[in-house]
Amino acid sequence: MRAPFLLGGVSVKAGTQRMINLPLPGMYSDTPVTMAVHVFHGRSQGPTTFVSGAVHGDEINGIEIIRRLLSLKSLKRLKGTLIAVPVVNVFGFHNQSRYLPDRRDLNRCFPGQESGTMAGRLAGIFMREIVSHCEYGIDLHTAAIHRDNLPQIRADLTNSQLEKLSWEFAAPVLLHSAAPQGTLRFAGSESNCSIMVYEAGEALRFDEVSIRVGLRGVVNVLKSLQMLASGAQAVVKKHSSTLLQSTSWVRAAKSGIMRAQVGLGELVSKGQTLALISDPSGIQNVAITAPFSGVVIGRCNLPLVYEGEALFHIGKTRATSTLETSLELNMNDNDFAAPQLIEEPAII
Numbered sequence: 001m002r003a004p005f006l007l008g009g010v011s012v013k014a015g016t017q018r019m020i021n022l023p024l025p026g027m028y029s030d031t032p033v034t035m036a037v038h039v040f041h042g043r044s045q046g047p048t049t050f051v052s053g054a055v056h057g058d059e060i061n062g063i064e065i066i067r068r069l070l071s072l073k074s075l076k077r078l079k080g081t082l083i084a085v086p087v088v089n090v091f092g093f094h095n096q097s098r099y100l101p102d103r104r105d106l107n108r109c110f111p112g113q114e115s116g117t118m119a120g121r122l123a124g125i126f127m128r129e130i131v132s133h134c135e136y137g138i139d140l141h142t143a144a145i146h147r148d149n150l151p152q153i154r155a156d157l158t159n160s161q162l163e164k165l166s167w168e169f170a171a172p173v174l175l176h177s178a179a180p181q182g183t184l185r186f187a188g189s190e191s192n193c194s195i196m197v198y199e200a201g202e203a204l205r206f207d208e209v210s211i212r213v214g215l216r217g218v219v220n221v222l223k224s225l226q227m228l229a230s231g232a233q234a235v236v237k238k239h240s241s242t243l244l245q246s247t248s249w250v251r252a253a254k255s256g257i258m259r260a261q262v263g264l265g266e267l268v269s270k271g272q273t274l275a276l277i278s279d280p281s282g283i284q285n286v287a288i289t290a291p292f293s294g295v296v297i298g299r300c301n302l303p304l305v306y307e308g309e310a311l312f313h314i315g316k317t318r319a320t321s322t323l324e325t326s327l328e329l330n331m332n333d334n335d336f337a338a339p340q341l342i343e344e345p346a347i348i
Contacts, residue, residue, distance in 0.1 A: 001014050001015075001043065002014035002041070002042070002043065002045060004041070005039060005041040005081055005133075007020055007037065007039055007083070007129060007130075007133065008020050008021075008022045008037070008129055012039045012041045013041065014041055014042065014043050015041070015042065015043040016041060017039060017040045017041070017075070018038075018039050018041075019036055019037065019038050019039075020036075020038075020039060021034035021035070021037075022034055022035040022037055022125060022129055024090060024091075024122060024125065025118060025121060025122070033090055033091070035085065035087070035088065035090055035125070035126075036086065037083060037084070037085050037129070037130070038066075038083070038084040038085075038086075039081065039082075040075050040078050040081065040082040040083075040084075041081050042077075042078040042079045042080055042081060042082075042227070043079075044079040044080075045079065046078075046079035046081070046225070046226060046227050047080045047081075047134075047136055047225050047227060048080055048082075048083070048133050048134045048135055048136075049080065049081070049082055049083070049135065049136040049137065049221075049222065049225065049227065050082075050083040050084070050085065050130050050131070050133075050134045050136075050137045050138070051065075051066055051069065051082070051083070051085070051137070051138045051140065051218055052084075052085045052088050052126075052130070052137065052138070052139050052140065052184070053065065053085065053086045053087060053140045054086065054087040054088055054089050054092070054093050055088045055089055055106055055107050055139060055141065056089060056105070056106070056107060056141065056142075056144075056203070057087075057089040057090075057091065057094070057095065057096070057097050057098060057099070057100075058093075058096055058098050058145060058203040058204050059098070059140075059141050059142040059203055060093075060142070060203075060204060060205075060206065061140065061142050061201045061205075061206060061207060061210050061211055061214065062086070062140025062141065062142070062214070063086045063087060064206060064211050064347070065140055065211055065214040065218065066084050066085075066140070067086065068211070069215060069218055069219075070084060072219070074228050074229065075228075077228070077229060078222075078227055078228065079226060079227050079228075080225070080227045082227065083130055083133065083134065085126075085130060088106070088122075088126060089122070091118075092106070096204060098144060098145065098203065100118055100119045100122065101118065102117055102118040102119055104117060104118070104119035105119070106122060106123060107182070107183050108182040108183065109123045109182060110123045110126075110127060110182055110183060110184050110186065111123060111124065111127045111187040111190070111191070112125075112126075112127060123184075123187075126184075127187060127191065131184075131187070131188055131191055131193050132191060132193075135193060135194065136161075136165070136193065136194050136195070136221075136225065137184075137188055137193055137194070137195035138169075138195070138196055138198060138217075138218055138221060139184055139195055139196070139197045139198070140197075140214060141197055141198065141200075142200060142201040142202055142203055142205075142207075142210070143199065143201065143202050143203065144202075144203055145202075145203045145204065146202070146203075146300060146301050147202055147203075147298060147299065147300055147301060148201065148202040148298065148299055148301055149199045149200055149201060149202070149264075149298045150172060150173060150264050150265050150295070150296070150297040150298065151172050151173075151198070151199070151200035151209070151210050151213040151214065151330070151331075152171050152172065152173045152174065152175060152198075152199050152200065152297055153166045153169050153171045153173075153174050153175070153196055153197070153198055153199075153217070153241070154175045154177040154196070154197045154199060155174075155175075155176070155195075155196040155197065156176070156177065156178050156179055156189065157174075157176040158178075159189070159194055161194045162194045162195075162196055164224070165194070165196060165221050165224060166196055166241075168220050168221055168223075168224040169198070169217035169218075169220055169221050169241075170216070170217060170220055170240065170241055170330075171198065171200075171213060171217055171241055171330070172213070172241065172242065172265070172323075172326055172327050172330040172331065173241060173242050173243075173244055173295065173297055173315060173317075173323070173326075174241040174242065174243045174244065175243075175244050175247060176243070177197075179195075185197060198214050198217060198218075200213060200214055202301065206347045208346045208347045208348070209331055211347070213330060213331075240326055242295075242317055242319055242323040242326050243317070243319075244295075244297070244315035244316060244317050245315075245316045245317055245318070246315075246316045247294075247297065247313060247314065247315045247316065248291065248292075248313075248314055248316075249298075249310040249311070249312070249313050249314075250274060250288060250290065250310075250312040250313075250314060251308050251309060251310055251311060252277060252288065252305045252306065252307055252308060252309045252311055253277065253286050253288060253307065254277055254286050254307050255277075255305065255306045255307045256277040256279050256280075256284075256286070256305065257277065257278055257279070257280060257303050257304060257305075258276070258277050258288075258300070258303045258304075258305045258311065259275060259276045259277075259278070259303065260275045260303075260311075261273050261274055261275055261276065262274050262275075262296055262299075262312070263296065263299075264296055264297075264298075265295065265296060265297075265327055265331060266295070266296050267293075267294070267295050267320060267323070267324060268290045268293065268294060268295070268296060268314065269290065269293045270290055270291065270292050270293045271289050271290060272289060272290045273287045273288070273289055274288045274289060274290055274311070275287075275288040275311060275312070276288070277305065288312070290312075290314060291314070292314065292316055293316070293320070294314045294317060295314070295315050295320075295323055295327075296312055296313070296314060297313050297314070297315045298312070299311065299312050299313065300312070
């Protein structure tokens with residue numbers, strides 16, 4: 001029998017699960033605030049991995065992914081230890097805001113410090129209580145407000161462990177991305193915890209496909225780490241990701257009202273019109289065109305734009321035929337609805 005797992009001063013016996021409420025800085029109304037942490041401590045040895053959602057408080061797809069993950073029966077036979085944190089930025093979540101009350105971006109404040117800002121203190125708690133225990137992490141994100149992201153994995157692929165797990169996740173597209181300083185990914189790499197980021201959907205909205213691709217990916221990674229039995233959730237198929245060579249944002253050439261001409265996940269050719277921007281009367285029209293051929297992996301959903309605003313995020317790849325097949329399989333896979341994995345109606 002494995003030794004108990006200690007987190008936040010609470011002991012979790014092998015073969016059991018427990019929810020632990022980590023104390024956070026309280027509200028100025030003297031209302032206590034806690035971060036809910038779910039610990040599954042398997043009977044058998046294995047890696048310790050965390051899955052986190054809502055580091056940005058308005059990015060809620062990750063919360064639903066974790067809710068569905070926690071309901072999987074296969075977790076009863078888990079090897080190693082799984083730590084699931086549905087809402088990291090509790091304050092932003094309550095305010096439906098990306099940021100903390102001190103107006104800081106939590107994902108630029110890691111590793112934090114006990115005597116620092118509110119964001120720094122919260123980051124420090126997460127590093128000390130969660131990341132310090134783990135070899136691996138999956139951080140679940142969405143695009144910012146009024147933007148949408150195609151399901152994608154971002155990871156430092158020079159890390160051989162992360163490269164393997166990123167392919168195992170099997171999101172439609174995969175981006176090599178060195179972690180910016182101050183992010184959870186960067187702080188994790190400094191603490192010997194390999195972390196990948198899953199980006200999908202938009203803030204404050206549930207997207208069923210993004211949720212199902214994310215849940216399937218997390219299960220794939222846990223199976224690859226041998227934390228779940230190879231036959232667990234066997235209905236979940238791994239489709240091939242397409243590695244993007246580079247990405248670039250296309251920006252508004254003028255302020256005005258944008259009429260998008262291409263959708264998320266659409267393959268575009270160099271010179272193709274992505275959007276038209278006009279004044280309210282429609283007298284002046286400016287076409288926004290693709291600077292190179294690729295796939296739309298992110299886009300602005302708000303038609304009202306200012307000059308210089310990021311409108312379309314285009315990923316460049318030579319494997320256009322492979323990408324088209326991958327997108328079709330990943331985004332329209334009937335296996336998403338398999339009752340062995342999703343035991344409830346889809347969110348419409």
